[in-house]
Amino acid sequence: MPVVEYAGSSIEVNDEGFLVDSSQWTPEVAEAIAQEVGIDELNDQHWKVITFCREDAAKQGTPPGLRRISKNSGVNMKELYQLFPKGPGKLAAMVSGLPKPQGCI
Amino acid sequence: MKNLVILGAGTAGTTVANMLRKKLPSDWALKIIDPDTEHLFQPDLIFVPFEMQTPEKTIRPRKGTLGKGIEWIQRQVQQVDADNNQVILDGDDKVSYDLLVIATGSHIRPEETPGLLGDEWQKSIFDFYTLEGSVAMRDALKTFEGGRVVVNTVEMPIKCPVAPLEITFLAESFFTEKGIRDNVELIYVTPLDGAFTKPIAAKALGGILDDRGIKVEAEYNASEVDVDRKVLLSYDEREVPFDMLITIPTHMGAQFIEDSGLGDDLAFIPTDRHSLIANNHDNIFVLGDATDLPTSKAGSVAHFQAEVVVDNVLHLIKGESPKAVFDGHANCFIESGYGRAMLIDFNYEQEPLPGVYPLPTVGPFPLLKESKFNHWGKLMFRHVYWHALLPGHPIPVPNQMSMVGKKRPPQLAADAETA
Numbered sequence: 001m002p003v004v005e006y007a008g009s010s011i012e013v014n015d016e017g018f019l020v021d022s023s024q025w026t027p028e029v030a031e032a033i034a035q036e037v038g039i040d041e042l043n044d045q046h047w048k049v050i051t052f053c054r055e056d057a058a059k060q061g062t063p064p065g066l067r068r069i070s071k072n073s074g075v076n077m078k079e080l081y082q083l084f085p086k087g088p089g090k091l092a093a094m095v096s097g098l099p100k101p102q103g104c105i
Numbered sequence: 106m107k108n109l110v111i112l113g114a115g116t117a118g119t120t121v122a123n124m125l126r127k128k129l130p131s132d133w134a135l136k137i138i139d140p141d142t143e144h145l146f147q148p149d150l151i152f153v154p155f156e157m158q159t160p161e162k163t164i165r166p167r168k169g170t171l172g173k174g175i176e177w178i179q180r181q182v183q184q185v186d187a188d189n190n191q192v193i194l195d196g197d198d199k200v201s202y203d204l205l206v207i208a209t210g211s212h213i214r215p216e217e218t219p220g221l222l223g224d225e226w227q228k229s230i231f232d233f234y235t236l237e238g239s240v241a242m243r244d245a246l247k248t249f250e251g252g253r254v255v256v257n258t259v260e261m262p263i264k265c266p267v268a269p270l271e272i273t274f275l276a277e278s279f280f281t282e283k284g285i286r287d288n289v290e291l292i293y294v295t296p297l298d299g300a301f302t303k304p305i306a307a308k309a310l311g312g313i314l315d316d317r318g319i320k321v322e323a324e325y326n327a328s329e330v331d332v333d334r335k336v337l338l339s340y341d342e343r344e345v346p347f348d349m350l351i352t353i354p355t356h357m358g359a360q361f362i363e364d365s366g367l368g369d370d371l372a373f374i375p376t377d378r379h380s381l382i383a384n385n386h387d388n389i390f391v392l393g394d395a396t397d398l399p400t401s402k403a404g405s406v407a408h409f410q411a412e413v414v415v416d417n418v419l420h421l422i423k424g425e426s427p428k429a430v431f432d433g434h435a436n437c438f439i440e441s442g443y444g445r446a447m448l449i450d451f452n453y454e455q456e457p458l459p460g461v462y463p464l465p466t467v468g469p470f471p472l473l474k475e476s477k478f479n480h481w482g483k484l485m486f487r488h489v490y491w492h493a494l495l496p497g498h499p500i501p502v503p504n505q506m507s508m509v510g511k512k513r514p515p516q517l518a519a520d521a522e523t524a
Binding site: 015059060061062065066067068071072077078080081086087089090100101102103104105 | 260261262266267296297298301302303304306310324326328340341355369370371375378397398399400401435437439449451453457473
């Protein structure tokens with residue numbers, strides 16, 4: 001597994017750039033991942049999404065789907081696509097330090 | 106007399122009822138509530154459109170599936186009043202419970218996506234999660250001569266997460282055998298980032314769609330259907346035109362779960378992943394597709410969970426703590442067309458691996474690989490379902506997932522050692 005330098009810490013990520021250990025996540029790590037995927041700055045709306053994703057994943061054991069995020073984070077579907085272009089389900093999980101949303105195979 | 110009440114007589118509810126009927130102490134009554142008179146063998150729904158199974162053979166009268174000692178209340182549940190331990194039926198009749206088991210499954214909600222239920226529903230847009238849907242697709246395929254066939258999963262989670270792949274493979278094989286494959290463009294449209302999302306499965310099977318000329322449109326979140334233009338639309342404004350749309354609509358738990366405030370935003374019930382007791386109610390068990398657990402919504406899961414629920418019900422009745430543990434175990438045959446199928450076996454922690462199942466070396470079923478054996482296994486399972494699983498008889502596969510017979514690919518195993 002690759003190890004990358006995020007915000008001064010060595011963080012283990014998988015081949016697609018998702019954190020291997022969610023507990024290594026910090027807000028500074030989130031900022032660094034965001035830059036990596038082309039989001040220059042995380043604003044309040046981004047943080048609403050990230051906070052919801054992390055809290056929900058801690059309860060559910062899996063990253064939330066888009067509907068769940070748009071219904072519960074206070075950020076609607078359209079805005080999710082503006083905040084996390086090219087796939088908000090995957091990018092929100094990545095910036096939140098969670099595994100990517102997966103099927104069973 | 107105390108009451109154990111089961112809601113839903115599908116795979117999960119019926120199995121639990123039949124397992125419990127001989128084990129409950131004599132001062133307990135066993136009741137099951139379900140309004141439908143027929144039991145549907147859901148795994149056959151993918152075969153009906155391609156005339157690999159007749160609609161008649163997918164259903165049996167419910168009466169014959171429930172053993173002696175089970176009282177079947179043929180009514181619709183309106184609400185669960187968990188504070189007063191009561192189930193409220195249509196017409197406001199009430200059934201009290203000491204222990205409740207909720208097994209009311211997962212249901213398609215095409216109305217959640219604008220346009221799906223419009224003029225093209227069951228004309229050029231089909232689901233295969235209902236018998237009516239599968240039969241309508243069968244009838245349309247009889248005269249279908251070619252065009253763009255789009256298979257779309259609207260959002261996760263869905264019942265039987267491999268079914269969209271199976272219907273795609275079966276359709277591809279059907280069109281080939283019918284001699285019209287060259288006239289058909291087949292497109293697999295998924296909200297996930299690919300047809301295979303787990304690294305080992307992706308490596309083992311990743312090329313199969315390409316080999317069969319099936320296109321993949323990934324990370325696609327369908328927002329609506331433009332019925333007039335016959336185009337599927339996404340939130341990021343990607344248009345996917347279709348001549349035939351095979352949709353896997355949004356899935357949700359039963360309506361009464363929503364109305365009772367027991368579920369999450371998709372009406373799946375927050376459930377303890379190991380004991381299968383509802384998070385907020387210590388006298389309610391939840392199993393099968395009705396839970397919010399991060400395992401597959403699948404018949405095998407319902408079966409493995411049924412054994413855990415039965416054990417834990419008996420522990421609670423004896424005044425003990427619930428000791429039985431569900432590990433997320435699932436196994437599923439995946440039809441891959443041309444008389445072959447794949448098999449996967451996994452749990453909460455372990456992604457599907459190659460190898461053989463259930464016995465080491467001799468299998469006979471190869472994992473994560475196409476084989477005629479697996480297809481026969483899937484067909485043979487019909488018999489096992491009606492005559493062993495549903496009646497609650499023991500089935501010779503371990504309840505918890507076993508690593509016996511499984512092999513980790515060398516590269517991944519090496520990574521794990523150095524990690």
